[in-house]
Amino acid sequence: MFDELHEECGVFGAYRIENASSITYYGLHSLQHRGQEASGMAVCDGKEIHVQKGKGLTVDVFRKDKLNQLEGDLAIGHVRYSTAGGQENENIQPIVSKGHLGSLAVAHNGQIVNEKELRLELENQGAIFQGTSDSEVLLHLIQKEKGTLLEKVIKTARRLEGAFSFLVLDEDSIYAVRDRHGLRPLSYAAFKDGYVISSETCAFEVMGIYDSTDLKPGEVVEFKKGLVKKYQYTQDITHHMCAMEYIYFARPDSVVEGINVHAFRKKTGAVLAKKDVGLEADIVIGVPDSSLSAAIGYAEASGIPLETGLYKNRYVGRTFIQPTQAMRDRGVRMKLSPVTSVVKGKSVVMIDDSIVRGTTSRRIVRLLKEAGAKAVHVRIASPVITHPCFYGVDTSTKEELIGAHMNKDEIEKYIEADSLQYMEVEELKQVAKEIGLCVACFNGDYCTPLYSYQKVLEK
Amino acid sequence: MFDELHEECGVFGAYRIENASSITYYGLHSLQHRGQEASGMAVCDGKEIHVQKGKGLTVDVFRKDKLNQLEGDLAIGHVRYSTAGGQENENIQPIVSKGHLGSLAVAHNGQIVNEKELRLELENQGAIFQGTSDSEVLLHLIQKEKGTLLEKVIKTARRLEGAFSFLVLDEDSIYAVRDRHGLRPLSYAAFKDGYVISSETCAFEVMGIYDSTDLKPGEVVEFKKGLVKKYQYTQDITHHMCAMEYIYFARPDSVVEGINVHAFRKKTGAVLAKKDVGLEADIVIGVPDSSLSAAIGYAEASGIPLETGLYKNRYVGRTFIQPTQAMRDRGVRMKLSPVTSVVKGKSVVMIDDSIVRGTTSRRIVRLLKEAGAKAVHVRIASPVITHPCFYGVDTSTKEELIGAHMNKDEIEKYIEADSLQYMEVEELKQVAKEIGLCVACFNGDYCTPLYSYQKVLEK
């Protein structure tokens, strides 16, 4: 699934940390793999909320001079991959509202499935929306509800359906909220005299923090007056951590719901290997970067030697000119190239984490064959994707999913592989049997009602 | 040697290729690992030489509109890492001279050791230099010599001592030149109706070219009137391919002097493993990215399982803000972080390609211990660096080389490793016994006189 799937966001928060903007900068940098299109930060000095945001990587949006202007010891930040049509500046988070009664900032990771319904309801009450992001809906809901900010946040969380992990900042507190299914990760940890909050634990480790707590499904955590207080805003919870976080999105050094991502991936490789008893192959290679862990697992379990058969060019810059058709036809491959001396004359097991449209897999298989591979056995470290995701991954239509239209044999033929294997959904669940996974994209079992998205499915 | 050593350049040329600028763009992109500070291209349409160059990655310097302005079917290009003090625009290559008698462009990879002497001689004859790059000296020498361009290039090559692989472009021909020791790589290949020339073969493979020819030491290759002609400008040749090209610089998918770089590295890992019989360790990890091949080799030879113990953050951007001392003291690690669940409680063999100053190695050892590693056995896939390089690698003073001042035991202690092993120089030579290597940085055997650089050594 090289370069094909995108998560939409990552969030980071810092409560009572001196120069909160600085620690948030490092935190967002560690979450950059969750979104590279835009970065933003809202920082509070106890009186006012200052915001800086822009398109680009965290390290480009926040230069030293900008960072120094963001004074205060409370901060929330956001990195984002924007889905088609939503690339406008209005949608760069955190979204901030400035009022006589105080200011609020919201940073959100996930997708609210009843967002359209809520938006319509708010509009009918006279609300105006300047952008199209879920966060703006969150801000409106919080503002409308009555009571303390805690009460407003809880009432808002109860109105939402879907996947969400969001942070709310006002002048003296931060609230962290996770949906009742636990679809997106969110953790916090003590740091110095305060706390840090992050979509993934890898951000903690760069700060030397090795101990952290996951928010539970349906939980609000309040950081206020130097204290942490937890509130279970609903008892109606399930456990549906997005399987794709393990398979593709999260950084291998992150621990999600107690399970290390790299370890998870290694196990999927081992599962695939066990199904391949008797397969004659010379080497195992992984598609960089996300499939390397699974390849190690496969090699270890199968005894077939691991190799580096594909090289990924890191220097992508900002404005990559795509090869012309003429170049493409000659097989110009700017991002991924085969290590010819490794694959030449070899029967290759190629591990990839998933297949979305199939075109990229086919291109890689062809690359390897052109470089002399005798056979290419494609092994996918996850089940066939058959359904779109409505919880924050950008596969929103069935049409583009090869697994929705072809069976395994057809896909094998399409991608020109000598053989093709996937994992079964049950096998995947077994890899993380201590926790509950959302596997809706593999079997259509959505854990929430889908509201207007239902139509997308019915098409 | 994570982030510590830098090669200075890569060159690419295209002769009689339609839209030469386009193919050169892809070629330079493939050579980007040899230099990320600046990129440039000189393209000729048969009449005039057009130049575009600037600071930054190839993909950023050449936007579509700029590339389209560079019409012609002859081109030479350059990527560059600038050493301290030489970051000025005047030094971005190709360097072009425009004259009534015709224009010339030069792109150069390497380091000319008698450059200061030649420069002084030229100055005394009234030459002026606008920058400090070797290429400007080359241009002057070529211009001064009498005869055809071929004759001028040959006479110039004979005057040079040191490491060089350079390209010369005029209105209707390209000349490729390699020094008489073969210190830096340079190859060419037929492509479509013409030829491409490159510092490394990986650039050919992205174009679907699997067959190429290395220039021999002391060779000039002329591309003119649709023909390739080879000239041996001197018989006084040796074979001293820079060992560091295999150990660190070159891309694993390149083939240098007939040896695949990845394969070379795997073998160094195996050599290290054989010296470690009896070592009790749980896992083998490599420092990304350059040491992964050696780690695979070590794991395979030793039977100790390979693991992914370190994660490298790819999102570095343009203006990375360094952590403050306070952050550094807490161990903030923005570029490299340990995968805690992998290394915790484990006895780790950590493969690195080399040690330069020792500070980075120490930081990584500490990272791993902090993350819970029981023991860290550092294995270096090359010998101790004891001497500066004067042939194009930026270790120009003895002072900064830990190997010039400490013995192995002292280094082991300094970097806080539980044990430390290097390769012997002889072992390294055995890995590529079919060819001759320059190992001057490991033993001080420089294959050329050093001229003014002698003083650096004597200090």
Place this chain on the structure above:
Amino acid sequence: MFDELHEECGVFGAYRIENASSITYYGLHSLQHRGQEASGMAVCDGKEIHVQKGKGLTVDVFRKDKLNQLEGDLAIGHVRYSTAGGQENENIQPIVSKGHLGSLAVAHNGQIVNEKELRLELENQGAIFQGTSDSEVLLHLIQKEKGTLLEKVIKTARRLEGAFSFLVLDEDSIYAVRDRHGLRPLSYAAFKDGYVISSETCAFEVMGIYDSTDLKPGEVVEFKKGLVKKYQYTQDITHHMCAMEYIYFARPDSVVEGINVHAFRKKTGAVLAKKDVGLEADIVIGVPDSSLSAAIGYAEASGIPLETGLYKNRYVGRTFIQPTQAMRDRGVRMKLSPVTSVVKGKSVVMIDDSIVRGTTSRRIVRLLKEAGAKAVHVRIASPVITHPCFYGVDTSTKEELIGAHMNKDEIEKYIEADSLQYMEVEELKQVAKEIGLCVACFNGDYCTPLYSYQKVLEK
């Protein structure tokens, strides 16, 4: 008042004009003198509203590629000078709301004096504000009101107090609205098959339109279904065109309420001259650019020859480095310099349009004396500014107004003039006796209640 006072905005609209974005680009460029900090445009293709906006001049914000993306034949645009504290991107206009019921864009010139009260009322009803601009309040009000867009706009206009000329765009119509006192100008004209609307008529003339209609105070003009319809939303109207528009802001080639700006200024010069009978002076000079018309008028009426005694440097760029104190003390003057050979040994009448803080006037007088002027008689082509403006000019505190604290003799002494004359308020009114002027900044007669701004006055 060289470089001291700033108007906040200009608006331009295009209804049923092919490539509305193109004509709006030229329109905004002509209004650039009303605001140079940011430019924006909302364009509708009948279905969707596309927005582009950014900091900087119109010609820099809209490059050709951006402009081409803005398709449609309806557009509204805005140029803006931002007052202190309000430089954030959220405030760049037009402000757009995107809803399921349709989208709206608003571009506004003026200042709503009951904005704080309205904002508080809206917040209490659950509205959120992302910025601090009046326009966001307008959008909320329009959205809240019931009925057709025309009805919503009219109801909104009735709720506002202060100075405003604003445009509202939806998918198929544009509404232009002017406050009931006529404080800010707004005109429209037929163009090709549609209409253009502009803060000033100079924008029409660049398009070759010499005939236009001013909106009346308290009028809404609807551009819909190809027709223009006018509605008088209130009968409670007065005539209070901002005198400063004539004195300083508007372009000399604009016609405001039937009076050409240049002609107005010439008359003020003549009035000053008539009060100076008997004054012995050698030359008359105007402070560029705004006082040149008044200087011509003075010279003509007095018979004293007009001269060019001050030169204004046009090349200001984006990031002007201010002279250090040391340089300032030596009198470095980067923007304005005296023409020594003109003023040396002369008794000079220096015409300026107004005095705000007095510091600039003093600096200019000193410049002229240093350059050898024998005497400098300062003549101000308007009365003493004694009161802050709450209608869109950025003199919002009494403290900074020299005229609020010193009488004429004190000011004369402070600015080191040999003599000083102002116009009387009555004289100013006589210059435009056919229309009603707002002269609140000269005499404190505000034509509206001031709401919370009252406190500023009482301090």
Place this chain on the structure above:
Amino acid sequence: MFDELHEECGVFGAYRIENASSITYYGLHSLQHRGQEASGMAVCDGKEIHVQKGKGLTVDVFRKDKLNQLEGDLAIGHVRYSTAGGQENENIQPIVSKGHLGSLAVAHNGQIVNEKELRLELENQGAIFQGTSDSEVLLHLIQKEKGTLLEKVIKTARRLEGAFSFLVLDEDSIYAVRDRHGLRPLSYAAFKDGYVISSETCAFEVMGIYDSTDLKPGEVVEFKKGLVKKYQYTQDITHHMCAMEYIYFARPDSVVEGINVHAFRKKTGAVLAKKDVGLEADIVIGVPDSSLSAAIGYAEASGIPLETGLYKNRYVGRTFIQPTQAMRDRGVRMKLSPVTSVVKGKSVVMIDDSIVRGTTSRRIVRLLKEAGAKAVHVRIASPVITHPCFYGVDTSTKEELIGAHMNKDEIEKYIEADSLQYMEVEELKQVAKEIGLCVACFNGDYCTPLYSYQKVLEK
């Protein structure tokens, strides 16, 4: 000649001034009217020469951080308008040569007519040229000559033919050189403990310096060891100050060869007026900005009232999008617009400084008529341009000069004027009778041989 003619350069130097870069910044800013395409500075701290240069206005090329890096108390700077084809970075001045024997920087204003011959001679001796500017030739010549820097500079100056005013900087001295005809201005003045040198005196006045000395034709001034020494490098001198400096290029507040530019222009206006006795006209207007002084002079002498009939839009920015043909046909005029109320129904005398191609003049006449002018009498404050300039003004071909192909009556008809008058060459000379003017563009009397440019003339 609105927007039609361009001078190529201005130079500024600072000798023994603390923070020389800062004063040079202000100096170049004052000379910006002489060139807006690129700015550069070379600064010496007594040891090394630091250079910064780039495309754009001085205020944009030198941001605070860049300026601070340029330490030292010697500096030379340059602003430049680049002629077609020479817009490459290589040509941005100062041009610097870095050598073991010391570094040199050169900044040059003018045009060397034997440049091609010198360049060829140097190339034949083995010199290489990276750009196409005259300055690179100067550097080569200086480097070639033997002796002290003073001797080298003098020998170089003697080899040059044409118009030049240039500065040479080495580690501890500055040399200012002016050609033997005095074609381009150059002056110096004492400032603080050192000296400043400038193309125009307006740069001195912004620093509060009212006393300066012009270099004489054929003079070299040496600033060294704290002293100023003058050397007459040739006795073969003439006096041919470029008339266009007075007519168009120089700032009105500059004093060139003892004559104030504004005063010169006023006199030309008066000369025109005297020739118009009996002309019935209502108003006199000048084409901004360069013709305003002449218009004042005409008005004063004729008694016809001066008016502001044309408005120039100042906000041009970096990337102005030209109106489409459709817009142009409707008469869209983005840069210059008529003040309709001023010109309507009037018989107008329109003063312009010159006519180059005639197209701009015709466009302005049409503008005025469209705005209602009854008659437009064009009066040109200089003679008919009949010959190209080879001394630094960018009218290098006869073809584009309307005056080379049409007589006065034909031009009058072409530009659609009701009447047209020029000055006679003799009248122009009378205006500055105390000095000698170069009027070659008006009568073809070139004061130097023309070398290869002769061909341009003969065509």
